[in-house]
Amino acid sequence: MNKFTLTPQKLTAENFSQFGQVISCENKDYLAINDGYAKKYPDLATIDTQEDGGNTAVNIFIAKKRQFPLKIGMLEKHPFFSQAFIPRDNTPFIVVVAPVSDKPNIEDIKAFVSNGEQGINYARGVWHFPLISIKDGAHFIVIDRRHVVEYDNIEQCIVHPIKETNITLEFEL
Numbered sequence: 001m002n003k004f005t006l007t008p009q010k011l012t013a014e015n016f017s018q019f020g021q022v023i024s025c026e027n028k029d030y031l032a033i034n035d036g037y038a039k040k041y042p043d044l045a046t047i048d049t050q051e052d053g054g055n056t057a058v059n060i061f062i063a064k065k066r067q068f069p070l071k072i073g074m075l076e077k078h079p080f081f082s083q084a085f086i087p088r089d090n091t092p093f094i095v096v097v098a099p100v101s102d103k104p105n106i107e108d109i110k111a112f113v114s115n116g117e118q119g120i121n122y123a124r125g126v127w128h129f130p131l132i133s134i135k136d137g138a139h140f141i142v143i144d145r146r147h148v149v150e151y152d153n154i155e156q157c158i159v160h161p162i163k164e165t166n167i168t169l170e171f172e173l
Contacts (some may be wrong), residue, residue, distance in 0.1 A: 002165040006072065009095050013117055017098035019097045019110075020043045020124045023086055023119035028118050037068055039087035045121035048082040050146035061085075063133035072167040074125040075104045080154045085131065086119030088139040094171060095120055096129035103120035106165045113171070116154075127160070134173060 009015065013022045022042045030039040042147065049056045059115065075098060087093055096111045098104040104127040119141075123126055147156055 002064075002106075004106060004109070004165050004167045006096060006109065006111040006167060006169045007021050007025075008113040008169070008171055011095070011112040011120070015110075015132055016097075016112060016120065016152045018099055018129075019095075020082065020123040021121040023121055026117075031141040045084055045119075046082070047084060047121070047143055048124050049081040050134040051145075054081060054154070055146045057144060059142040059144070060130060061140045061142050063131050063138045063140060065136035065138075066094075066132050067133060068169065068171045070132065070169040072082060072109070072115055072129055072162065074161050075109075075129055076143070076157050077125050077127045078122070078157055079125050081155075082121055082124050084119060084143040086142065086143075087114065087116060087143040087148075090116040091133070091135050091140075092116040093134060093138070093140070094169070096132065096163045096169060097122070098127035098129075100125040101127070103160050104162070105120060106162070106167070109167065111169055132169070134171070 025041045028041050030041045033040045094113050098109045
């Protein structure tokens with residue numbers, strides 16, 4: 001079995017662009033609204049949920065802290081919608097991703113660490129590991145496609161086990 005170690009790099013809009021969008025106000029233009037009492041940072045991510053009449057849903061996930069080193073034994077993708085994760089309470093988190101393809105290519109897997117104020121929006125079809133929180137009880141706003149079992153005819157999630165390579169995510173708090 002091959003071994004592969006991932007070390008997360010700092011998340012930026014540039015290095016994450018092939019996987020989706022970084023959701024952040026940093027270096028973005030804003031509009032002054034509400035008589036100057038608020039700044040609006042518009043269009044930070046494109047939420048893609050409209051396939052086959054889909055609707056967008058806003059959810060809150062409460063995550064358990066992951067232990068490191070973390071074995072990456074699978075990746076998943078949502079072939080028909082994007083999925084955004086926005087941390088609350090200045091909570092850094094880690095994302096493990098691979099580009100859109102039929103199955104993930106091990107050599108293309110990357111890891112990024114959010115600064116706690118950045119969120120991410122996985123583009124449709126991007127391979128990713130489930131939420132990696134570095135804080136117990138961390139809250140995340142998640143925006144994706146509403147799933148209605150009796151009406152939804154699209155494939156919500158494809159899971160690809162990784163058996164041929166031992167991938168370990170290393171991270172120190």
